[in-house]
Amino acid sequence: MVRGVLLDISGVLYQDDEPLPGAVAAVQKLQQAGIDFRLLTNTSRRTAEAIYYDLKRMGFAISEQQLYTAPRAMLDYLQLKDLRPYCLMHPNLETEFARLNHTNPNAVVVCDAGERFDYKGLNKAFQVLMNDGAELLAIGENRYFRSRNRLQLDAGPFVKALEYASGKQAKVLGKPAKAFFDSALHSLNLPADEVLMVGDDVESDVSGAQRAGLRACLVKTGKYRVGDEASAPDALLADDLLQLVEEQVLAA
Template identity: 60%
Template sequence: MPQAVLLDISGVLYQDALPLPGSVAAVEALQSKGHPLRLVTNTSRLTAVEIHRQLTGMGYAITPEQIYSAPKAMRSYVQAQGLRPYWLIHRNLQEEFADLLEQAEPNAVVLGDAEERFDYAHLERAFHLLLAGAPLLAMGDNRYFHSRGALRLDAGPFVRALEYAAGVQALILGKPSKEFFAGALEELGVAASDALMIGDDVESDVFGAQQAGLLGCLVQTGKYRSGDEGKAPGALLAKDLAEAVQRFC
């Protein structure tokens, strides 16, 4: 049994603004068993405050401190390195970085899921900064996410486009980077070998967790596609969060 549990949010706890069947009770069960818990997400369209508001509105009894997001990891890194980024991020996320947005002479490019800001003008600006030597920092490289009944492009394809155009490699501060998982585990005070990661994204959630030393569990909800389990040998498999908690926690 794990000493701590990390849960992905979208596609595991909810889908299209509705909690997935049994997921609220599953989180309650984890809490009642005393498992230290972190909800870990690459979501870069919402602030942590908004994520917490939405989840509590769905019935999840969690605290803001239990949310560990890629934007939080990015903010810590940018401040620690003293960087002045060009922020190619979603308009909804600007509040989270309000005190860092106005930067003269940017010396880094920070990329999240910028949605409509992934246009030629913004990408061209980022491209020229990268050519001048600025590092490319990304909150995630997910290919897609599930919303409103369909798969939607995530930040990953745009990360790859800039990498290809500028001949650089992005530093990923969200999942599946080992540093991201290490940051969440540091907050919990638990070793990777004693933690379980439950997610619907076989690459970012499950295989990424395995590479960081955690046990991974893939749930067949959200962005899961038949055959995904073959991409993460040794991972646990459950039809949903409720089954994962019942069987493995």
């Protein structure tokens, strides 16, 4: 029996700032059935506050406490370790990290920086990493995402480039890191085997959740591409979130 659900956001609940068909109704059905849920996202072009208000505007009746973002996890880690980051990130996200000390950096933070992934920025990150003890920290290792019906490069390829150049292994703070899933499970106060992760990314969402001990479902929306399910044969598969909720979660 599924007692809790973890939901990826982009590609599962909405796409290009519009709710996906049936997604609002699916969330309402979970709420009416008393099934608690959390929203997990590696999105790093907008602040958590902006994502929350976008979801509310689209009709999703959620609380801010139900939203778990990888940038927030990154910020918590930097503050806990008292690190001084050099940040490769989108300008929309800079306000969340503005209060940190960025002088003489001893860590590199890689988010989805968009047009800021240029030689100058990547070379500066490389130079920081070549200092003794400097850490390479990543929101995630996603290879690409879907936007405006086109696939776009995500942060993962640039993280791999910095790993190769510096010889250092990145610490991932968002999906598919087990600690990120564990934090959401702790909030739900449920064991992993009673929680279902739903996502459109077979690597970050589905396989990552399975390695963390959760059940998982791949939905055929967002960045899903035909044949992705072959990478996670033990996962559920659904056309969209509403079909999953009606036919497999509530019918169980």
